[in-house]
Amino acid sequence: MKRLFFWLYIVTLMLSFPLSFATAEAGNFSERVNSMAEITGIRESSNEDKTRIVIDASKPVTYKKMVLSAPDRLVIDIANAWVSPKLDRQIAIDNTFVGNVKIAQFDPQTVRVVVETKVGENNYRVFALNSGAVPGRIVMDFGNLTDSSGSRIDLPAKTVPVSPEKDSSQSEQNDTQAENPGQKNQEQDEVDEELAGITGLKGRKIVLDPGHGGSDSGAIGPTGVMEKSVTLRVANEVRRLLIQEGAAVYMTREADIEVSPKRAAASDIEELQARCDVANKVKADIFVSIHMDSFTNKAAKGTTGYYYALGNKRSRVLADKIRSGIIDQIGTQNRGTQSCNFYVVKHTDMPATLVEVAFISNETEEKLLDSEEGIRKAAQGIVDGIADYFG
Template sequence: MRKLYLFFFALLMLIPFMGFEAQAATLQDARWVTRNDAPIPYVRMVMDLSAPVKASASISEDGKTTTVTLKNTKIGKVKSSMTMDSSIASSAKLTQVGKNVNVTIKTPKALDTDGIKVFSLKKDTVNNKPYRIVMDVQKQGVAPKSNYYGSKKTTAKSSSSSTKKTSSTSTGAATTISSNGNYKTSGGLAGKVITLDPGHGGSDPGAIGPNGLQEKQVTLPIAKYLKADLEARGAKVYMTRTTDVDVYAPNASGVDELQARVNVANKYNSDAFVSIHINAFSNPSVGGIATYYYSKTGYDAKLAQRVQDQIMNEPKFNGDRGIQEGNLYVLRHSDMPAILVELGFISNPTEEAALNTTKTQQSFAAEIAAGLASYFGG
């Protein structure tokens, strides 16, 4: 066994569980999904529990078997095995070992501690969700994608000004909704329709900082402050989510979740769509602020530049990373000018600390609002 890795990994995993009372828990459900909307694709396993538990883990000598042990837990009416993604994590087996449950994960390639994340989610009475343990297993042997959130090569949409009727078509999963195509690009913010998309949420925490801050815990308050700022300027604002929930469904596929967010903007015939995210990288010294766009309407780059001009000099962040064209799902499939802002790196401890303050969250909101006002000519 890789004892060094075991010690380090188990220590990381025990931190989130400290403070929980030791009590017997029942494993009530186990499910998985492949997420391709990330820099490195991964398989996510979610374990529903009747009570919080402590956990430890070990990786076999060849790196192809990882065992996560759920302490003081018994298996309920749950399937004992899951056949998953053969290219990332081929299977998981649940076994009762005394008072504990072992989750044995098989991977086609050797896995190290940096290839798996295990974290807990508290019971959510508002959204009727139990205690959960989430295990993310990254695909091995692939380089991170610089542009993600559903990247897939596609032909840019025409910037024709012809009117389209609002319609929807079934894709067998998430419904695709189209706008009427009559977005406005000038005349000031008053009366404009803007959709804000706080990245991640619910079963998807997004990137997690070295001190435990989750991306979803930052994007939502920034979006709420931004909504208030824009409404004070006379805009009509919609949000893809207003609480800590998935937009489509818990543990949905990346495409379904992203399409559900785009649908909100298209449904309300928005004049602009702003998706709010926080970046992450393996090197904790990397930082800075960027804005992504996808050239589909003729106005996307202008919108990105006007917003980036306002947010790029936020104090305590490592500079201006500029505007970048990104082949991102939410930017491609929204029918109006759209941007995705990356407000620093949560993996950078200094930027993570700043992002965790109301001052910075409100500042970013005010700066994005100013950028939108500049774009619309107000």
């Protein structure tokens, strides 16, 4: 009988150990990710001379690289990072320069990216960009590149085998610092221009409509925060981010004023039509009206996207993408995408959406959207949604 109880005790320990271990691991990971960079995107752009692969991260990142042969592969290990569960883990490019690209969580602190290369060791380069609309980026170029003097390095007739090597982003940074500052700025401009092309935002005409303004305060939160102020702050940050990505941005208002030339004397219809006129006159690609929701029940919360069902067929897609982008950034409740009869989305000629970012009548969401972090994240969410729409 004693032996039976002994083995029952051992079995109980064995069954309980994996669960407790998994729970501890989950808790430890949730604590770690706050200080780690989330890998949020991987995308590519190709032409006859080059393939560029861009990895987006939520924070500045450092990396190590190594080159493997048989088959030829470039391996990038990104330190202190984790892969977003929304990210596609494999991209099949398969052109002259690159084959498949795979990304995975190599260990709890490292994300590994493996690129099947079809070029020699002189025909690729890797560098980090830790500025701009996305806080962290790693850029990989493959193909006919240029050397330090600006001379073109064409692909050899036959690719030479590559040998294992290791490097770090620090050496890349040291090489960059040794360059002529003018040359560095020029190269940075060229990189930014090419990155803008990858996102699909370069040259797009986008009209932003900060809701309310002037004599119309919009909704007012529990502590007195006015909707018209929050919408303008968010719109200004969205404009800044979009311009960095190469978009042409038009604002219906840039200050605390009405849009109609009649100002406070304008009727509601005249004011709303003036906002539509801005987009229609410039023949914008999209129109985004930014608002904050409000309800008598202060518990109401969340983000809603609106579109006009009888308007442009792409309007619902735009509304969906922007709503999702905001929720991903600020973590608000998903109130869905709904059809509406709002004047500004009904009388614009292009895909249009009105987004209620959050409830200003909710104390928690009012506080969030009255903070610099809340403004920045809401704006990034809108930009992410727009980029996804054009992507």
